[in-house]
């Protein structure tokens with residue numbers, strides 16, 4: 113079972129100036145799954161995503177995609193392997209147009225041949241981005257910037273998309289829209305790793321979940337089990 117994982121993370125460690133942010137995290141994602149990693153402020157969620165993406169170097173452990181060790185690859189090669197991320201805080205290019213932001217996402221080798229087709233797919237998903245395609249990205253609202261960040265990830269034709277708190281700073285209504293988009297991308301075959309502080313909503317959306325505390329996975333299981341777990345209910349669900 114372990115070996116057919118699309119993404120296999122074993123004992124991943126991240127340290128900043130000698131202090132550990134991840135202390136040996138292991139998790140697995142099969143093709144087509146939507147799993148979540150939930151945890152409070154500072155638990156290590158962003159460090160996990162950034163180390164998988166190759167942006168933050170790991171100090172131990174490994175990341176394998178389809179059995180290939182990608183632990184020390186540079187970020188662009190990890191993107192070429194089919195792993196995209198929608199970063200915390202969006203990280204769009206404010207001074208470029210909406211469409212140029214999307215085309216940058218589509219510039220990878222794996223995505224280049226079908227750039228226009230994928231662009232059309234993104235515009236169908238987010239008509240708002242089509243309407244604003246000539247506008248500078250920095251002038252978009254927070255929700256629109258989140259759409260753009262998701263669109264840019266899709267432009268790279270990923271197999272796996274990692275979402276870092278896609279609901280942060282959004283209204284409850286827009287949060288539901290964003291979670292709906294995450295679900296519909298998964299329904300279309302994209303494997304999803306969703307990292308969130310919104311424990312109730314992400315467990316409702318995912319099939320399995322991992323709970324991260326102080327850089328360690330303290331619990332994992334089916335999302336249903338986790339939602340019914342009294343410790344989770346007390347610590348994260350205000351019950």
Ligand SMILES: Nc1ncnc2c1ncn2[C@@H]1O[C@H](COP(=O)(O)OP(=O)(O)OP(=O)(O)O)[C@@H](O)[C@H]1O
Pocket residue numbers: 128129132133151152153154155156157158159160200309
């Ligand atoms: N660039 C950095 N330099 C030093 N310490 C960092 C850095 N980034 C994160 N940390 C520390 O690592 C730990 C994990 O942070 P991380 O951002 O991964 O958590 P998080 O779960 O994403 O939190 P949040 O919910 O606030 O986004 C925290 O103690 C944080 O202060």
Ligand SMILES: [Mg+2]
Pocket residue numbers: 157158159200276
């Ligand atoms: Mg974070």
